[in-house]
Amino acid sequence: MSTPDALDQELDMLLAKAGANVPPHLKAGVLAGYRDMKAMAAMVHGSRPATHEPSNVFSLKNFRSA
């Protein structure tokens, strides 16, 4: 778990890499959102072997109603 300072620095690094200059009055809100987004991004990473592919999202053949 990142400390608040480390999280702040991590966010600054990612935003700088993207070329984003966050207006100072919005920084606290962006940081709060980043905390949540980081947790959600971690949640989607699971153990999925190569056999899970191909990862098409929808298939009409499978989902068409009877």
Place this chain on the structure above:
Amino acid sequence: MAKPLHELSIAEAGRALRAGTVSSVALTQHALARIAALDPLIHAFVLVTRERALADAERADRELKSGIDKGPLHGVPYALKDIYNTAGIRTTCHSKLLLDHVPAQDSVVEAKLKAGGAVLLGKLATHEFAFGGPSFDLPFPPARNPWNLDHFTGGSSSGSGAAVAAGLTRMAMGSDTGGSIRGPAFYCGVVGLKPTYGRVSRRGVFPLSYTLDHCGPLTWTVEDTALTMQVIAGYDREDPASADLPVDDFTKGLGQDLTGLKIAYPRAFFATSDGMTEETLAALDAAAQQVAKLGATVEEITLPAFALFNACGRVILTAEAYAIHEEELLSRPLDYARYTYMRMILGATLSAPDLVQAFRLRRELTTLLNGEVLKKYDAIITANGMSAAPRFDEFDPSMPAKMTLQTIPFNVTGNPVLALPTGFSRNGLPLGMQIVGRAFDEATVLRVGAAFEAATGAMGKRPALEAAIAA
């Protein structure tokens, strides 16, 4: 006593138009007068297209009189969320960035409504670019909830929900990427349908998240939603997500009881969720019991945790929205509302593996819902919002707004979902539920919704807006 014109449903107005007992011009003038009187309080409209509406209505009257019938919306007034392109009519996405944007072409939905002889009243408030909100730092004020003007409408189809609830229009088009039709339907006490992904073309509608965006209607009754779908649904070869399937008869299940249907009720999915109130939960339990009384077999089931669906949807939505807005977010940050910016800029923090893993998780969740749950059950009844509409002053403008809605799972999976009211909170604000169906089986969710609506009389009460004007 005869109903006031604005309380006629699309079906009732259609019958009256064809019987010659009401004209499209009369319906339109009534709507325009009501907008003029009430919208200064509600702020549902960002643009009223008065001349266009009256011209559309006069044409519809001439056509109907001469035996030309363009379908269920012919002569019926409607309005569009201001992310739907309208040729020659300003389309702003409620944003400073597009204040002068006048599209040359109609969105596909607008073209279909126009071809169906419907009457455009105007363009409706939205959260900026169908995201963020409720924002007071935009060129137009946020729409207000007709049940209590101090309360939020939900979003992002905020004007759509408010306009239908206030009786300014019988039908308003919305869009739904994480719940933007169903949230306003819940908070404003109206019916909203997020059709199956691919059922309604998104071409000409400003995108938020390519693989989660859905277009759909908000109306006062379930039947009106079915009639609208009859006009707007259909394959569009130029929308890469559009499904090449025949347009269903969306009204075919209306008026039937629920005998023979098996309905899943995932109570644990929402019962202990953050923000769930006793009254919302009680209304949901009562709704499930009502559906059983109407002949369905209702069984409790379990689903994967909401947090998993939510994470999957939020990662995809944020990444895709950032991809669309990257250039402007970096070059014009102050031209976005603060809520929009605070949420969208987070796309810069996501990695390629984050997005790929979210897509892979989506496949797993979609397969589970369709391949297991909806193979056994015809539909699912679940929660929409956890509590009635919050007050505007409960939002902290310096922090991203948090919503207690459980709508995004079905953007992730793409299934059709009908949002409709279940009753009212102790403070007089609407409560509601979602009915989730099999992909491309909107007809069954509409059947369940219509049976529930008829049995409960849930749509019998309207906001007391005349009192608000008098005050």
